[in-house]
Amino acid sequence: MKHANGAALDRLEDLLSAIRTLPDLKERTRGVFYRRSKSFLHFHDDTTGLFADVRRGGEFERFRVTSAAERAAFLEAVRAELIG
Known part of the structure; x- marks a missing residue:
């Protein structure tokens, strides 16, 4: 599964905008967020849809983010992960 390119991230701009308002995150490159010095969140584009990997409990967990509900x-x- 490849990392999301600019066109894929364009489709997620509403989600990216919401993530940018969350505390303790720094967007080092578009769609790649760090928490402190560790990679925390990034996106993938696949033939089956768009996905996000977020670090939860020390491990990355994959979420499908293709639909508004997802x-x-x-x-x-x-x-919840940021607030604890």
Whole structure:
């Protein structure tokens, strides 16, 4: 599964905008977020849809983020991970 390119990230701009408002994250390159000095969140594009990998409990967990409902659930999981 390849990392999301600019066109794929364009389709996720609403989600990226919401992530940018969350605390403790720094977007080092478009769509790649770090928390402190560790990679925390990035996106993939696949023939089956768009996916996000987020670090939860020290391991990356993959979420499908193709639909609006999937994006909303993903954003809640990210918020929960950041808040603890």
